[in-house]
Amino acid sequence: MLYGNILTPRGWRLGTLEWRDGRIVAIGGEPVDPTTNAHPRLLPGFVDLHVHGGGGADAMEGGDAAATMARTHVRFGTTSLLVTTMTAPLPDIRQALRDIARTMDRPPAGAARLLGVHLEGPYLNPGKLGAQPPYAHPGAIADVEALMELAPIRLLTLAPELSGHAALIGQLRERGVRVQMGHTLGSYEEGVAGLEHGAHGFTHLFNAMTGLHHRKPGMVGAALAHADYAEIIPDLLHVHPGAIRTALRCIPHLFGVTDSTAAAGMPDGEYRLGEQHVTKCLGGVRLADGTLAGSTLTMDQALRNLVQIGLELDDASRRLSQYPADFLGEREIGRIEIGCRADVVVMDAHLEIDAVYVGGDQVHRGSSTPNVSTTPQAAGASQEKHRCR
Template sequence: MTRISGRIVTPTAVIPGHLELDGTEIAAIVPDLAVSDDVIVPGFVDVHCHGGGGHTFTTGDADAARGAAAFHLGHGTTTLLASLVSSPFELMRSATEAYKPLVAEGVIAGIHFEGPYLSGARCGAQNPAYLRDPIPAELAELVKIGEGAVRMMTVAPELPGALEAITYLRENGVLAAIGHTDATFDQTQAGVTAGATVGTHLFNGMRPPHHREPGPVVGLLSTTAAVELIADNIHLHPGMLAFAARTAGPDRSILVTDAMDATGMPDGRYELGGQAVIVADRVARLADGGAIAGSTLTMDVALRNAVAAGLPLVTAVAMAATTPARLLGLSGQIGSLLPGLRADIAVLKADLSLKHVLRAGAQI
């Protein structure tokens, strides 16, 4: 029986004590005041990640995907979706085929297509050459060949055929997310009514709120949809992060990295979806136009930034693990420190910096 001592963050409280592991599972939480200052949290769950450590998910290369997943595992992310950007259909299809075995192995939890059915007016760092209206035949083929590997797709609900596409995704077990959108408040809510359950990186790549046209930000916050928040203090001011998280609540707020391959790498020139990106002082921007192009964030830093923004530790941990696990339908397996769940664990120092990581009870 393995024992880990520290302040254990459960879904409802921080409990000083010992976490007892029986092989790959959590066996028990034993309260004990005589423990270390370490903070024990569930392994992070990142549903929006394009790469890291010099490796990318966006090209459909399985070896690169393994490298990116391993990099983020070293930063406490024990479960993640491999996110692609807007691409030709041939790449979407080949990536699905290449990543399906990785899903079966548990290297990644599935595929997230961020596009290509997005707004040209709000494309951000998405390559405008690949944007298009939803094509039912493409959706059907991806769902068929993925056999469950395709877990999420971001769609702009105002596009022709978008509501039908969202409904099709919902009916076929794929999370439909609203993002990179110029939708009105009403169009956003129509997307949620059609079946969308996620807002892709809230505020970013969206029509900004206005008191006479609230747009997608308020449209999403006014529904039951979960909202992604990039807590790198670049995409969102800490005050806006805290405001959105408190408005949506911990059961609907999700921390994501939106990380690209430059994460953990030196400043320099990189590539995203066929477009040149320059990273300087950890900020990634398109070389042409200067739009923010993903991030260089890891989930351990996102958690620290969320707490520094004033969110309670229990809330921040729910946003980093419990809520995204529930979104993926995995709350009976991962996302919380509870007996019977898989022993995916991040052990943090008192300052919340990462100390070590366990996945299924094995230390990384």
């Protein structure tokens, strides 16, 4: 049982949060403005759909890399994530997927939940690779199905303008794979067509795609004009705060991802991103030529960044928990609601982490201890009746 300012889908409540067998069973208390007290903020665990690495480990290394990533990011409030691969020779992708699946079969203790794989490439435009290695090529459903036999691919990024990809988008949707458009030189019209064929959103909006011009709206224009969902990297390096605010006005369910690399949670130095060598310095990760190569962002910092640029805490939280969970079709995570998994981030008034719970188990504890005690009067207060949906 925890006591504090609880963020539910229907607003803040000051009271008790109870769970049993890893699921929320009661939410007590009354509506509250959390800025009026110093009690902890109890937020839904963050859901990160774009994670290449962390703690010195890169997803493409295979082995125990996915476990290291999950243990690293849970310290920063991420309770569920997609392990994200890179464009690479197919044998390397296959081996990475086998090792990710092996880790998922034996979930690591004290770690974020692994929801599956985000396959970012190799079905990208060779002319818009960013920090991706030069192994991009068009895809076909048979190729993806072969990879899906190795690990659960939940999300796939592709360039919609490549030959055969219009049909591939629809085929992937039929198989329950979410499709995002990214690393693309596609036009506005090709972006709109991709959505019509069944694409669900856009990968790291603004980055590695054709930009907005008033006579050539580009892929960014298609997203701003038509998208319901898109991911964005709110590290304030990849995208200017003004551009983030523009996207917030246009895309109802814009959600944040870290696009983090092995350098996340680590000191400055040299790291790997797939087969690339990258350098962490001054809060960013870059190739030798200065190209941004993923990030060092963690989700707790993403939350603070979004609040810093003007979002209310509840809105910022939803964009790092409920919206990405909804995008992936996960209805039992990303929200504090009766029947949902007890994935909770406990933060102080300065939005620093006190504790992290995954399925009701405390897997990380900050420098201060959250108030886990309550009183019979508090426990008996009015309780939230809505259920996970």
